[in-house]
Amino acid sequence: MPVNLTRNAIAMMNSGDVNSKPLVQVVDIKLIGNSQERYRFLLSDSESTQHAMLATQLNEQVRTGRVKKGSIIQLIDYICSTVQNRRIIVVLNMETIIPEYEIIGNPKLLMGSEPEANKSMPNNNLFEPSTRSTNNRYSAPAPANKAQSFQPTIQPAYQPPPNYKIQGPIMKNEAPARIIPIAALNPYQGRWAIKARVTAKGDLRRYNNARGDGKVFSFDLLDSDGGEIRVTCFNAVVDRFYNVIEVGKVYLISKGSLKPAQKNFNHLKNEWEIFLESNSTVELCPDEDGSIPRQQFSFRPITEIESAENNSILDVIGIVISVNPSVPILRKNGMETQRRILNLKDVSGKSVELTLWGDFCNKEGQKLQEMVDSGLFPVLAVKAGKVNDFNGKSIGTISSTQLFIDPDCPEAQGLRAWFESGGRNTASISISKEIMPGGSKNEIRKTLTQIKDEGLGRSDKPDWVTAKATVVFIKTDNFCYTACPLMIGDRQCNKKVTQSGNKRWLCDRCNQEFEECDYRYLLQVQIQDHTGLTWVTAFQEAGEEILGCSAKEMYLLKYELQDDTRFGEIIRSRLFHQYLFRLKIKEELYGDEQRVKITVVKVDKVNYSAESRYLLDMVTKNLRNRKQF
């Protein structure tokens, strides 16, 4: 049947008419484009011809042969623009009317010679069309978009060519947004695009709340200016991007919403967080962009961690000097997880305990164990570890922590050099053990009433004092507790164990059962000096010094042998001995009230020579002070 192509369709399209929906013939199809599959049609209205690019969403039609050389097609949606003095049509939507037909008429190319494949082909990294076929208009991107220079002015609005008829409900400014630094992102920015590398990818998490089931995942980005930001996706958006995002790759991201960052989970230095939505775009940038670093750290020397706030998040790097085996731990919610403890040492001469939780134990933890077992001392960088102040200061992993073994960064190299040239042999002081400030040189001596009168223990750090006093009473009920004898690293667990079944003991922390438990002192003792008296608590070592024998012996005497006479004799014999007590004084919350708790950290017999010297000093000083009146 004869087909009438739309007369002068080519001329009409070239002059800007986008509404005519002309009937044209495809005279030629060429596959072009370096990295992307792009088809270029040669369209004819039987007299003139014009090149047109096929939008990629229609590629399928060419591949399946629904449109081929000779097909008569109707252009439903298309745009026309000028690139490098050439008119380019982009077909956004078309319908094949007749798949095969002989070439109609004698069409000639309207414009000059055939353009070279690459020159006028727009670089289409920014070109991902949305799947809606609305009246979106595309501009062939100006080459300037490839540059990353950021102009701090507001983006110029896209101006359509003057003879362009504007029709349709909404005119959207669809010019690709300029790339800006992450640090410049804010909710009032307007259109933005960022180019950054993924430094961390979170797990896919499912949740259930009042609104139903949902899923979420987050990833962190770092750009060439060192700016970082977290990106979060919910529900359907997760499906779009979860498999696209890979750690270490660079992406161009645009059209997300900016909201305040959740500081509880997000430890990046940015007050905002990006939330991707259904119209967001994420484009992989395949060219390796050397200007974007792989990771950004701000390492703190271990000695600074000593004064870091509890629960603060920080980065640290050190040489691994010891790795302990993984132990299963029962958490409060009933779930079991793994825990490993290792020790890091750095140039500051201090070492710190690092606790690995969960998967870190099996992956990095296992690798580190093998390395240390074979005599190596690897460098370990920790990003986003959490400070814990239970016993001195230590660091633990959290869900957003990342571990890097022997990373390729200048700090690691510096550490390695230090270690090899002597750092290996320098002893380091652990900040993860409870420190007792004040050696024998700067002990603060107080009388027992001074503790109350001066309000010791009421500040946020405990007070450490020495007092010379006499034991006047020892409480014999609950003088000891059943303790876990298992080792955690180089320390005994010592947590109170509970009876499980008959004659077996269970430790919650180590999650193990055993036959024999340890007995450790938990003594309540009353001590007195010339000013007054007070209750103190003495643990194992202090208890052994006060009672002169082990808690186990006393336990057996009282409960197994039930020899109350002998037990009583021993207790009585230990009363009215004078000691120098090193006391840790701290106010603690007991239920509703604040009570000052005094713990005996060390018990020393009085050295009469030294004590006399001390007293003589005090007398002399006292006399000197009185003279000044």
Place this chain on the structure above:
Amino acid sequence: MDTSSPAAFVNGGLLRMHVGRKVRTVIQVTRSDAGSVMGKSTDGCQLVVRGSPPAPLTSYVEVIGVAENENSIRAELWTNFGDSFDASNYDQLCQLANGELKHLFL
């Protein structure tokens, strides 16, 4: 406790202040014969103590008696103080006890 005649704490140098009166001091024995003992006072002076020392005699001994002159004492009471003793502490005690805090002792 009989506080009627207190003995003054003395070292070598302070002995002359109490000649003829009851004194007490600790000496480090250098020589011991029947009837007398030679010793070093806590401030390094050589003193002679007459009387019958206990047997055996330890390195340090406290003597309470009457000061005969500025370097000899006639002892009435001898007490072994063992082989280790902090002489400087005792010396400081003597100085305080004869100086500003005399009123506490005599």
